[in-house]
Amino acid sequence: MPPHDPTKPGDWKDLPKDQVARFDAALAPVLQRYPPDKKEAAMIPALRIGQEIFGHAGTAVQQLCAERLGTSPARAEEVATFYVMFHTHPTGKHLLEICTNVSCCLAGADRMFEQLKRRLGVENGGTTKDGRITLREVECLGSCGTAPAVLVDEKVMEERVSPQKLETILGGLQ
Amino acid sequence: MSDVKVLTARWGKKDSHTLASYKADGGYGALEKALSMPQPGIVEEVKISNLRGRGGAGFATGLKWTFLPKDIRPRYLCVNADESEPGTFKDRYIIENDPHMLLEGIAITCYALDIHLAYIYIRGEFPKQAAALEQALAEAREAGIIGKKLMGKDFDLEVHVHRGAGAYICGEESALMESLEGKKGYPRLKPPFPAVVGLWGKPTIINNVETLANVPWIVKHGGAAFAALGTGKSGGTRLFGVSGNVKRPGIYEKPVHYNLKKLIMEDCGGTASGRPVKAVIPGGSSSPVLRGDEIDVSLEFDAIKAAGTMSGSGGVIVMDDSVCMVRVLSRVTKFYAEESCGQCTPCREGTPWMESLCEKIEHGHGVPGDADKLLDMANHIGGFTICALGDAASMPVQSFVKKFKDDFERHIAEHRCPFGEGAWGVSQDSREAVIGGMRA
Numbered sequence: 001m002p003p004h005d006p007t008k009p010g011d012w013k014d015l016p017k018d019q020v021a022r023f024d025a026a027l028a029p030v031l032q033r034y035p036p037d038k039k040e041a042a043m044i045p046a047l048r049i050g051q052e053i054f055g056h057a058g059t060a061v062q063q064l065c066a067e068r069l070g071t072s073p074a075r076a077e078e079v080a081t082f083y084v085m086f087h088t089h090p091t092g093k094h095l096l097e098i099c100t101n102v103s104c105c106l107a108g109a110d111r112m113f114e115q116l117k118r119r120l121g122v123e124n125g126g127t128t129k130d131g132r133i134t135l136r137e138v139e140c141l142g143s144c145g146t147a148p149a150v151l152v153d154e155k156v157m158e159e160r161v162s163p164q165k166l167e168t169i170l171g172g173l174q
Numbered sequence: 175m176s177d178v179k180v181l182t183a184r185w186g187k188k189d190s191h192t193l194a195s196y197k198a199d200g201g202y203g204a205l206e207k208a209l210s211m212p213q214p215g216i217v218e219e220v221k222i223s224n225l226r227g228r229g230g231a232g233f234a235t236g237l238k239w240t241f242l243p244k245d246i247r248p249r250y251l252c253v254n255a256d257e258s259e260p261g262t263f264k265d266r267y268i269i270e271n272d273p274h275m276l277l278e279g280i281a282i283t284c285y286a287l288d289i290h291l292a293y294i295y296i297r298g299e300f301p302k303q304a305a306a307l308e309q310a311l312a313e314a315r316e317a318g319i320i321g322k323k324l325m326g327k328d329f330d331l332e333v334h335v336h337r338g339a340g341a342y343i344c345g346e347e348s349a350l351m352e353s354l355e356g357k358k359g360y361p362r363l364k365p366p367f368p369a370v371v372g373l374w375g376k377p378t379i380i381n382n383v384e385t386l387a388n389v390p391w392i393v394k395h396g397g398a399a400f401a402a403l404g405t406g407k408s409g410g411t412r413l414f415g416v417s418g419n420v421k422r423p424g425i426y427e428k429p430v431h432y433n434l435k436k437l438i439m440e441d442c443g444g445t446a447s448g449r450p451v452k453a454v455i456p457g458g459s460s461s462p463v464l465r466g467d468e469i470d471v472s473l474e475f476d477a478i479k480a481a482g483t484m485s486g487s488g489g490v491i492v493m494d495d496s497v498c499m500v501r502v503l504s505r506v507t508k509f510y511a512e513e514s515c516g517q518c519t520p521c522r523e524g525t526p527w528m529e530s531l532c533e534k535i536e537h538g539h540g541v542p543g544d545a546d547k548l549l550d551m552a553n554h555i556g557g558f559t560i561c562a563l564g565d566a567a568s569m570p571v572q573s574f575v576k577k578f579k580d581d582f583e584r585h586i587a588e589h590r591c592p593f594g595e596g597a598w599g600v601s602q603d604s605r606e607a608v609i610g611g612m613r614a
């Protein structure tokens with residue numbers, strides 16, 4: 001989100017106009033899903049759209065969502081900070097999330113997580129120096145029968161991840 | 175025991191997820207039949223079927239439906255596709271393989287209960303499954319199955335997908351509704367129960383994905399036939415998801431009262447390592463653990479309750495004797511500490527305490543009496559909180575400490591983890607996973 005320092009509180013009016021237009025266009029059909037007087041129900045979808053378009057769900061994006069849904073920025077902030085899939089600060093270009101819950105660890109996820117941390121030179125939640133990858137340990141991803149599981153960019157679920165497969169995944173994150 | 179497949183019959187067929195394939199196999203025939211039945215008659219069949227909730231608590235579905243107050247409208251349906259209890263991975267396969275079966279179940283339920291708006295709340299980490307649902311919904315709308323009319327009948331029904339954003343607590347029914355209303359997922363005090371005061375303050379039925387996916391079969395074959403697949407007060411089959419140290423992890427559809435030992439030793443081929451089974455978590459990470467010598471039990475809700483545990487969400491986690499129970503419990507307590515919403519003091523403060531004490535013992539810094547202290551902490555959380563996460567966090571602690579006291583005592587006596595680096599045991603891989611009878 002170039003012209004605006006995303007780590008500082010900001011005003012949604014400073015957000016790039018074309019991106020705001022894209023946000024509104026994406027939000028419109030989603031609003032149809034909720035009763036007309038319950039627009040606030042679209043808070044999670046709105047923040048998700050905002051995060052996708054603006055790169056993260058920081059203060060300005062929270063304000064934009066609150067404004068469009070007719071609620072207070074505090075409500076937007078409370079939602080943005082409660083759910084682990086919302087990022088109030090910029091993350092790396094890619095997000096690599098590895099499940100370390102019981103079934104995955106029984107399939108070697110703990111060792112893989114340790115290797116990953118060393119390989120990328122980061123701790124849990126850290127971003128590589130080149131800004132390419134943010135690594136996170138997450139809870140059960142609902143893939144326990146095909147463990148270990150890794151979620152890439154919150155979109156692609158990689159299952160039965162072996163150390164070799166992990167190399168391929170890392171190679172794909174350019 | 176019967177081999178009837180209620181839920182997985184179509185899994186693995188080519189394009190099983192499409193409307194065309196579903197219809198070719200008689201799909202939406204049950205909805206058609208339901209639309210010609212009196213609405214209370216449908217509820218009656220579900221009562222007779224002895225269908226019990228597959229989300230965790232095993233509450234009788236038909237009975238829950240009768241809790242709706244007679245004269246308040248609108249009413250809503252929430253479909254729980256949050257699937258976040260560690261060890262649970264079944265609803266996603268229903269959605270991937272047979273989404274129309276779920277939609278048909280939703281449509282019948284809404285018709286029976288005079289509900290015109292339903293939401294499927296699906297966890298944020300399931301983007302592919304959310305898209306599969308959207309696709310199926312689009313097909314059903316296009317074909318005139320749902321929408322302004324329900325298969326031509328004057329009954330409008332809208333069903334929407336609502337994606338969560340990463341919070342285990344949103345699987346708890348009242349937190350789910352808060353989340354759906356656009357707030358953080360704080361569970362509500364009960365009573366009032368959702369059937370009376372639910373989404374936007376209106377009467378709301380909430381059911382798990384697997385629960386509702388059974389409804390078309392019940393309408394088609396009758397409640398009595400479904401009841402006959404099970405035993406006692408539990409009808410039908412269930413999807414058991416087995417993971418951990420077994421040769422063939424995966425999803426197995428079995429009668430509700432299937433034997434746990436048989437499931438592990440025969441269907442899943444026993445442990446992959448060939449070593450003895452040390453411990454089994456029988457119904458998701460919150461269910462009390464069983465020792466390897468205690469697994470010869472029926473998984474039926476009431477029978478397994480008598481054995482001191484629960485079949486909860488049907489997620490079975492198997493551990494062989496190379497695994498350190500303190501390590502496992504540390505990870506489980508960490509999960510609940512991470513996922514506590516923070517509203518009640520015993521849960522907010524107690525879960526991280528249990529986690530840190532567990533970690534302390536695991537790393538060899540425990541002192542005599544610590545295991546009892548852990549028990550004491552757990553006893554002061556469960557039962558004293560707004561929602562059942564408090565109990566969910568306490569039950570593993572109570573059972574692990576009682577059943578594997580030796581593991582705890584050895585850590586304390588030896589000032590180290592006796593399993594050392596290999597605390598997670600001989601590593602398994604899941605290349606042989608079997609999902610509903612198919613090789614995954």
Ligand SMILES: Cc1cc2nc3c(=O)[nH]c(=O)nc-3n(C[C@H](O)[C@H](O)[C@H](O)COP(=O)(O)O)c2cc1C
Nearest residue numbers: 227228229254256257258345346347381382385562
């Ligand atoms: C902490 C907590 C987490 C839960 N997570 C889920 C879940 O992920 N999926 C689910 O179906 N039920 C979950 N439940 C159970 C629901 O509260 C509710 O009982 C269920 O959705 C009712 O549906 P059923 O009667 O069809 O099982 C959870 C309960 C608690 C206390």
Ligand code: SF4
Nearest residue numbers: 515517518521559561
């Ligand atoms: S028991 Fe825990 S998760 Fe449930 S409401 Fe209380 S603090 Fe929140």
Ligand code: FES
Nearest residue numbers: 099104141143144
């Ligand atoms: S424990 Fe990792 S996906 Fe369930």
